[in-house]
Amino acid sequence: MRRGRARLRTVALIGIDGSGKTTQAHRLADALTAAGRPAAYRRNASGRRWLGRLAHRLGLPDAQRLVGRDGVLAVESVLRWLAIAVALLSCLLTGRTAVMDRYSACQYVSIRAHGGHRWERLARAGYRLFPTPQVTFLLAVDPAVAYQRIEERGTDHESMGWLTAADTAYRTLPEYPSFVLVDAGRSAEEVTEQIQAHLATWLPDDVHPDPSRGSSEGSAPTAVPQPAPPPAPPAAPAQERAGRGDGASLLVQARP
Template sequence: MARSLRAWRGRARLRTIALIGIDGSGKTTQAHRLAEALSAAGHPATYHRNAGGRRWLGRLAHRLGRPDAQRLVGRNGMLAVESALRWLAIALALLSCLVTGRTAVMDRYSACQYASIRAHGGQRWERLTRVGYRLFPAPQVTFLLTVDPAEAYRRIERRGTDHESMDWLTAAATAYRTLPEYASFVVVDAGGSPDEVSRRIRAHLTEWLPGDRPAATGPDDADPLATGPGRPGPVSAQARP
């Protein structure tokens, strides 16, 4: 029987939130905003960027005259480096929050690595990676930010710090939808403005965290974590079986 995320209400405290999705979906922006909003609302939180080093490898490849990281170290080499670096980043983030008692807001988590491996066609690597990542607890809530690959491509080109192909973005979007963990994700439409997406995320958390919702005196008071005008937009929550 499906178990709703609301069943977590009343637990001692919120320990880990993960934001996942394809490049250009706004994970970093929303993770920063969420950590700041939670802290302001009395839930001390720390942002953690759990990168796998693919962007760094890509830049290194360009400097060495190769078109991308895969051409530099090979697909298997790239997946091995990415899996190891992300594992280390997640482990350090969890250890830090265990010591400090702060909520960990994770910009990327293990699901991002599984999706990356699937998008690269490395199913054998996924099995091995899952063994190593099994050490990490599942976040209490994982937000999957979804956006049309074409819009994600435009965002990446606008920021001008890296480049991703449409083929890769489309494959990554499909990979997230096919993960066995997909049913446990809170799927958030990230195609709107950053403020709209933030309200959708916070709308779920204000309902989920006990004691966070004050008596509303107006339409903008319904979300104690909101920083902008307007009411939260819809969010699709799917439960873990």
């Protein structure tokens, strides 16, 4: 649970909708807890989905028609700020590692994808109070794959335009070089292995992923011990080889 002398206090998982953040955040929190390092899953939602549902109930196509673009960004920024503040305070009081499903970078992305860049400066001023997570995983996935996943789960809907804009926004954030990129286009099990492999120095040996399967960049697989070779068969008693003129070999039994 420690890397050097630093304790793993906060891990964040970010990415566009449909990248698998919630699934992987739950799995990571469970893995840490099972290893004897209590962790808490925290979902830092912005309320955008809730606003969208409210708009639909009122007969409006989306949240922007309900409160306007600036209204959506204001509500999102405030609700996510409160969610992160509560999550950090709770984990501070309980001593648990905070596994964050979304973090401040997600709000900056939402602002950029909505085209409200002037809001980003205000948001960053407010979110500056929060510590930077020790590890931030960016679950990178093709927007087309993310769109298909969202449609299959059937609980909400996102347009390809929004997913593409959000994907571009993540890659243009000034924090982007500090993110740990995870190929979220793979199966959920493979993504879990990538995440846990990167956290290998924080996790006990018994929860490391199988090194024979994929691992994330920068983490060397653990060596697998090879079985000992079988013992050599005993040599034949007192046998000599004698050559024949035609090149073939002949076994000759030595007389006692």
